[in-house]
Amino acid sequence: MGKTKVKPVEDVNPEVEEVEKLEEQRDDGEDEVEQTEPDKSFEELGLDSRLIRALDKKGIEKPTPVQKIAIPIILEGKDVVARAKTGSGKTLAYLLPLLQKLFSADSGSKKKLAPSAFILVPSRELCQQVFTEVASLIELCRVQLKAVQLTSSMPTSDMRNALAGLPEILVCTPACIPKCFAAGVLEPSAISDSLEILVLDEADLLLSYGYEDNLRSVTSIIPRKCQCLLMSATTSSDVEKLKKLILHNPTVLTLTEENDKEEAVPSNVQQFWISCSTQDKLLHILALLKLEVVQKKVLIFVNTIDMGFKLKLFLEKFGIKSAILNGELPQNSRLHILEQFNAGLFDYLIATDDNSQTKKKEEAKGENSKENKKKKGRGKPKLDAEFGVVRGIDFKKVHTVINYDMPQSVTGYIHRIGRTGRAYSSGSSISLVSTDEMEGFEKIKSFLASDKDKDEDSDIITPFPLLTENAVESLRYRAEDVAKSVTKVAIRESRAQDLRNEIINSEKLKAHFEANPRDLDLLKHDKLLSKTAPAPHLRDLPEYLVDPKTQEASKMVKLARAAMGGSRRSGGGGGRNNNNKKRSRKGSDPLKTFNPNGSKRGHGGGIGQKKDGKGSNDDSTNQKKQKTTI
Numbered sequence: 001m002g003k004t005k006v007k008p009v010e011d012v013n014p015e016v017e018e019v020e021k022l023e024e025q026r027d028d029g030e031d032e033v034e035q036t037e038p039d040k041s042f043e044e045l046g047l048d049s050r051l052i053r054a055l056d057k058k059g060i061e062k063p064t065p066v067q068k069i070a071i072p073i074i075l076e077g078k079d080v081v082a083r084a085k086t087g088s089g090k091t092l093a094y095l096l097p098l099l100q101k102l103f104s105a106d107s108g109s110k111k112k113l114a115p116s117a118f119i120l121v122p123s124r125e126l127c128q129q130v131f132t133e134v135a136s137l138i139e140l141c142r143v144q145l146k147a148v149q150l151t152s153s154m155p156t157s158d159m160r161n162a163l164a165g166l167p168e169i170l171v172c173t174p175a176c177i178p179k180c181f182a183a184g185v186l187e188p189s190a191i192s193d194s195l196e197i198l199v200l201d202e203a204d205l206l207l208s209y210g211y212e213d214n215l216r217s218v219t220s221i222i223p224r225k226c227q228c229l230l231m232s233a234t235t236s237s238d239v240e241k242l243k244k245l246i247l248h249n250p251t252v253l254t255l256t257e258e259n260d261k262e263e264a265v266p267s268n269v270q271q272f273w274i275s276c277s278t279q280d281k282l283l284h285i286l287a288l289l290k291l292e293v294v295q296k297k298v299l300i301f302v303n304t305i306d307m308g309f310k311l312k313l314f315l316e317k318f319g320i321k322s323a324i325l326n327g328e329l330p331q332n333s334r335l336h337i338l339e340q341f342n343a344g345l346f347d348y349l350i351a352t353d354d355n356s357q358t359k360k361k362e363e364a365k366g367e368n369s370k371e372n373k374k375k376k377g378r379g380k381p382k383l384d385a386e387f388g389v390v391r392g393i394d395f396k397k398v399h400t401v402i403n404y405d406m407p408q409s410v411t412g413y414i415h416r417i418g419r420t421g422r423a424y425s426s427g428s429s430i431s432l433v434s435t436d437e438m439e440g441f442e443k444i445k446s447f448l449a450s451d452k453d454k455d456e457d458s459d460i461i462t463p464f465p466l467l468t469e470n471a472v473e474s475l476r477y478r479a480e481d482v483a484k485s486v487t488k489v490a491i492r493e494s495r496a497q498d499l500r501n502e503i504i505n506s507e508k509l510k511a512h513f514e515a516n517p518r519d520l521d522l523l524k525h526d527k528l529l530s531k532t533a534p535a536p537h538l539r540d541l542p543e544y545l546v547d548p549k550t551q552e553a554s555k556m557v558k559l560a561r562a563a564m565g566g567s568r569r570s571g572g573g574g575g576r577n578n579n580n581k582k583r584s585r586k587g588s589d590p591l592k593t594f595n596p597n598g599s600k601r602g603h604g605g606g607i608g609q610k611k612d613g614k615g616s617n618d619d620s621t622n623q624k625k626q627k628t629t630i
């Protein structure tokens with residue numbers, strides 16, 4: 001069990017000097033406690049029976065470590081800074097006590113002119129996600145509370161309408177608040193009167209997404225009585241800055257395991273890698289998906305929007321349908337794509353990272369391209385500054401994350417792989433690493449390796465064991481042939497066409513969702529980009545092409561999926577899969593005992609891969625102590 005430190009705020013960071021003055025006014029000492037998490041149930045944490053019933057209906061049975069520690073402290077009314085790894089259940093850790101406080105809040109005689117709780121998040125996607133969670137809890141609890149979400153691009157009339165029903169909870173990005181002031185739909189003085197709880201979710205991102213000025217404009221009107229909660233997966237100078245700026249007397253919760261690295265790295269994600277040249281990446285991803293040696297659903301990360309389209313076009317020639325998610329798409333489409341993926345309407349989603357890196361790359365590319373120079377001023381589509389899919393987004397039941405392109409940083413890697421293995425579920429990640437990316441990959445590996453591991457030379461990221469060199473080579477001719485047909489022109493045209501379609505869709509979606517908020521099966525996002533259907537010889541691989549070892553591996557992956565009833569394990573996180581719990585025990589996972597060489601049982605990674613990640617059939621090189629749960 002993890003250990004939780006509850007400790008005071010660290011010494012003042014040089015970067016926060018400018019806020020020290022405010023800090024003096026707001027920050028008058030912190031608690032210092034250290035404790036281990038008691039094994040408590042939600043009831044024992046002091047939660048209202050309505051919330052417990054709601055959790056039960058969602059299939060959530062026992063609190064995660066951060067929930068065990070944070071809920072009672074938040075219920076006591078303390079300001080809290082909670083740092084816990086990605087996917088650890090931070091959203092419910094603050095939402096449950098927040099709702100409970102609002103259940104019992106004095107609705108009183110005085111009519112409130114502003115919401116009692118603000119939840120500020122860095123991206124629109126997160127805004128939608130948190131709003132959906134609050135709204136479903138309110139509905140399941142059958143209480144008379146109202147939550148609304150605002151986005152900064154909303155017309156004033158929509159903002160006014162949303163706030164007219166006097167909601168108790170407002171979920172939005174920080175940029176919305178000054179907009180509401182400017183439009184006259186919220187009064188600063190009303191906020192000072194009404195605000196009881198302020199949550200800064202994904203706090204480490206709020207400043208880097210450029211919301212500092214927005215947050216400063218809110219700071220001065222937060223009433224002293226307001227309880228402030230700051231949630232984050234990592235610590236950074238930005239978190240420190242916000243802490244000093246907004247919180248008073250905070251209790252700092254840091255969920256630690258054995259060392260600082262493990263705090264950040266999702267522990268129930270098995271990490272693999274494959275070494276291949278840049279041009280062989282298409283071949284390798286084809287082998288992974290077409291030979292079905294990875295479990296669905298699969299989230300694939302690329303570093304540029306064009307690469308996403310290239311991959312989609314390539315895969316669809318083999319009958320593999322996927323959807324694309326990037327910051328260029330209109331907001332309604334993005335939210336709809338996420339909802340459809342979460343609802344299981346398609347299995348493969350190709351996503352670009354959050355905005356900052358993609359934007360830099362796209363801009364660099366745009367500046368260099370002659371064509372773009374010619375087109376200057378002709379209204380190139382802009383990336384949405386509030387787009388963010390890596391951080392905080394709770395992709396449901398993603399079993400495999402593939403880094404088609406390697407992320408630019410260790411944190412980027414951790415957040416990408418953290419899209420699987422959330423709360424009590426498990427997952428795996430596979431990174432395709434080219435020679436150019438090797439240096440960055442080594443940095444990631446060395447960050448992840450504990451000091452003990454460094455001595456023992458046992459890597460956390462191990463070669464992917466279920467893809468033989470033969471299996472990959474059997475697809476080479478087809479892959480290379482198809483790759484040639486995915487030209488730059490085809491990519492550019494598909495991207496432009498997709499954007500045009502999504503802009504039209506987005507309008508339809510907006511109107512439709514206002515009338516039918518739950519209708520997801522409208523406008524599928526994994527439609528083919530090319531006009532011709534995949535050729536039968538590419539769509540249906542002849543069996544003789546697939547070597548017996550790969551066939552066996554693929555069977556085992558399918559068996560494991562069936563046995564596990566999707567991707568969730570027992571332990572309360574299963575939601576709709578709860579009835580599969582009995583079958584999802586470790587012992588019954590066929591991959592735990594899978595050895596494609598047939599001779600030895602148990603651990604060992606099976607099909608040989610050289611330690612450098614390159615495919616090989618030499619299983620003597622691959623007797624690592626790893627449990628394989630692909």
Ligand SMILES: Nc1ncnc2c1ncn2[C@@H]1O[C@H](COP(=O)(O)OP(=O)(O)OP(=O)(O)O)[C@@H](O)[C@H]1O
Binds near residue numbers: 089394572573
């Ligand atoms: N006690 C629980 N038992 C099982 N599942 C849970 C529990 N609490 C939360 N979850 C589920 O775990 C998933 C991850 O939760 P959440 O998004 O809150 O994580 P997070 O810590 O905020 O991650 P990130 O830092 O990436 O935003 C969600 O699907 C959520 O419904």
